[in-house]
Amino acid sequence: DARVTQTPRHKVTEMGQEVTMRCQPILGHNTVFWYRQTMMQGLELLAYFRNRAPLDDSGMPKDRFSAEMPDATLATLKIQPSEPRDSAVYFCASGLVGTGGFGKNIQYFGAGTRLSVL
């Protein structure tokens, strides 16, 4: 049963510390999305990749957030330095798209990383 794997599932850290969240997309998928979910803002798209190349990271605070795909089996989201307002659940999703794009394709979500910044 193929699934998106996110680690860690829970992370508690202190303000100012670096946080790294990892995502293993479903094998063979060529798009990866990072979302942030909070009660106030709902589900926000932070960044997404296609074939490991970043397509759009306009939803991400550039000064402290960075997203990368070192290889096809790993996507990372880093926050440095972390702040209490970054507390949220961060989801990774992956999908398989052809040359036509991804707007009509299913996204498969991981279980999320619940981040608490004290």
Place this chain on the structure above:
Amino acid sequence: AQSVTQLGSHVSVSEGALVLLRCNYSSSVPPYLFWYVQYPNQGLQLLLKYTSAATLVKGINGFEAEFKKSETSFHLTKPSAHMSDAAEYFCAVSEGSASKIIFGSGTRLSIRP
């Protein structure tokens, strides 16, 4: 730009009753529409999607949704609610194969015994 509005952040129905979750979209071109479900402490999973084929779309767990262009709606229904349907439901829209998918704010469905 496309957007989606889910009417009602919380819906409560009795077990066995009709479930109706409302979603209205805004799109400048024929949209692709989705319903996702999120169970507690889990990620979202697809219930069903509309991609310009049949206007009545059947999904998993007995859910279905009807695309109504004249009303710009894509409401989700299930004839008979089950306790296991308690979850958060998200409507989502994209304006084409090259477009991002935009999620609504979600509707939490509670089922009363």
